Amino acid sequence: MADPIATILPHNTSSSPARLLALDVFRGFTILGMILVNNPGDWGHLYWPLGHADWHGWTPTDLVFPFFLFIVGTALAYSLRKYRTGTEISSAVYWRILRRTAVLILLGLLLNRSSAVFSFLLGNADKVDLSNWRFPGVLQRIGLVYFATSMIVLHLGVRAQAVLAVALLLGYWALLAWLPSGDYQANLSTEGNVVRVVDRAVLGESHMWTQAKTEKTDPEGLLSTLPAIVTALLGYWAGLLIQRKGATVNTVGWLATAGVVCIGLGLLWGSAFPINKKIWTSSFVVLTAGWALVFLAGSLLKFDVWGWRRIGRAFEVVGVNAILVFVASGLSSVLLSVTHVGDQSTKQWLYETLFTSWINTPELSSLAYAITTVAFWWFAMWLLSLRGWTVRV
DSSP states (O other), X not given: OOOOTTEEEEOOGGGOTTSOHHHHHHHHHHHHHXXXXXXXXXXXXXXXXXXXXXXXXXXXXXXHHHHHHHHHHHHHHHXXXXXXXXXXXXXXXXXHHHHHHHHHHHHHHHHHHHHHHHHHHTTXXXXXXXXXOOOOOHHHHHHHHHHHHHHHHHHSOHHHHHHHHHHHHHHHHHXXXXXXXXXXXXXXXXXXXXXXXXXXXXXXXXXXXXXGSSOSSOTTOSTTHHHHHHHHHHHHHHHHHHHHHOSSHHHHHHHHHHHXXXXXXXXXXXXXXXXXXXXXXXXXXXXXXXXXXXXXXXXXXXXXXXXXXXHHHHHHHHHTTHHHHHHHHHHHHHHHHHSEETTEEHHHHHHIIIIITTOOOHHHHHHHHHHHHHHHHHHHHHHHHHTTEEEEO
16 A cells, blocks of 8 residues: 555566566456457447447456456455554555545546547637536546445455445345336336436436436446445455465465356346346346456466466556556547547548458457557557556556
């Protein structure tokens, strides 16, 4: 927790034996996955694994965000480790958590409004209209989940955490089942769910994802942040397990077994409480945590047990600068959309010039653009790693 907020520091993971390589690799893999699915050449032409489920159900893309929240929890097992041994918690710790939370939320709000800001700076708009500024977002949820999970693990023991996690998952199921009407199916619909009701009442529809989209429910709504906290808690417990048992084959077995059990439970629960990312249902929490445990187990085995450090380094260079590359890639994507080459946006010009001009399959050209974007940002993070720089947010 001693890391300054948003400062550039020298970084050398190889000289820090306490650092878990599997975690940086898993984080890097997840962020690259985020960039891949967020930057297709054409949103209308996607291979199905690279798009979100329309409502109930899930795709591989739906695993990406919960993976990152799971990793947030696992990282807390290391950054807050000394406070489990009775070390007094100073006020500085709380201020660092608050500052980090605030930075994440403010960065998320900036991303949400970056299109209007860029247009204004480029002289394409008279003013920045704040009347339809979307408030929720990915970074905002990360910030809120990070804050809540930090407070929970600082002040509650593992048993109390488990009780709270179960209460949140079951309580959230009850809320969605009973509110706002007595019709269970209607309460789980795109328009009738209580997540949407709360967001409309608290935020207003003009400040939600729904303002310019066909979706009726904001995928990062206020109420659905509650079960997302459990996603991070499950990651925290995985981190505790690794710390207590060490990076061994036995630990890998425990993680993988727990993951398979969670996947099975999530699928089973999904038959009664549908798996749904956009309202982050409890079954979705359990299912995605299961997959995260399996991926973490595989990462631990390959990179910390077997020592495949050269391969792991390819993902580690991104994982240590995860928030930086996420924000930078998001801002650059917006900038490409609001600037122009002739009558086309810069993105459309690049896409047609470099990809659709010679790739005849729309889905393949769209994927090629996304992969090129991933490669560009990986190279940028590799260059930072050569200087030993990391931006910690």
